[in-house]
Amino acid sequence: MDIKKSDEELIEALVRAANAAFLSLKETTKEHFYFYVFVFDEGLHPYISAWSYEALKKSIIEQQISDDKKSWWKWDSADSPYAVYGYDEFFGEVSELLDKRASELSDDELYESEWTARIDFMEEAMKRLDTSGLFGTGKEREGVVINVEQAPPDDDGTEYNRALRLNPPSALLSEYLETCETPENA
Numbered sequence: 416m417d418i419k420k421s422d423e424e425l426i427e428a429l430v431r432a433a434n435a436a437f438l439s440l441k442e443t444t445k446e447h448f449y450f451y452v453f454v455f456d457e458g459l460h461p462y463i464s465a466w467s468y469e470a471l472k473k474s475i476i477e478q479q480i481s482d483d484k485k486s487w488w489k490w491d492s493a494d495s496p497y498a499v500y501g502y503d504e505f506f507g508e509v510s511e512l513l514d515k516r517a518s519e520l521s522d523d524e525l526y527e528s529e530w531t532a533r534i535d536f537m538e539e540a541m542k543r544l545d546t547s548g549l550f551g552t553g554k555e556r557e558g559v560v561i562n563v564e565q566a567p568p569d570d571d572g573t574e575y576n577r578a579l580r581l582n583p584p585s586a587l588l589s590e591y592l593e594t595c596e597t598p599e600n601a
Contacts, residue, residue: 421516422536428508429453429461429540436463436501437549444497446470449559449587451550452492453537456566459517459525460510461537462499464492490594492564537563541581557585 437451446467455461471489474480474496480488492498513533517525541561544550550559562578575595582588 421512422532425509425512425516425533426536426539426543428512429536430543432505432509433463433540434544434547434549435505437465437544439505440465440497440500444469450490450492450591451541451559451561453541453563454492454498454566455530455534455537455563459530459533460506460513461533462502462506464495464498465500466490466492466495466497470496486590487594490560490591493566534563534565538577538581545581557583558587560585560588560591562591 433453440463441448444467446469448465448467450466452464453461454464466489474494475485475488478488478494488494516529520529541563545556545561550556550561560578561581562574563581564574572595575592578588578592578595
């Protein structure tokens, strides 16, 4: 297998799937989204999640979120009503490519180097989507935070550093970073 070709093929599939899912979510809901995230969990297949101001307000009321937990809830991708949105519809090609890659690896390789590679590919996909303007441009973009997270969350500050790489400085980014595990050198 040509590794570079395989890697690029996967990145392009991730871009197509996430783009389709995020666009569908925006068009279907007509809500004002402030957070878009690509999530990777122990199932080894990525999915999207997002939060809009409308969904947050409704969720806080329905879930009876206390005032002291609202700032954390605002960024909790797992509890978003849009977690795993469009997975069955848009991620078939990604799933096939990931399963093919996994079939050629040992468990150690899959949960070590391949785990890291997949998260890196997801980050590259989000960069490309951002460059395309999917998350807005200029001032509009400053009102949005994007990231790639893993579940369960890492505890080494990786999500914090990834958020810094993926987003322009903004008040909203600073607010998000407060919920991330801060790296020791930050």
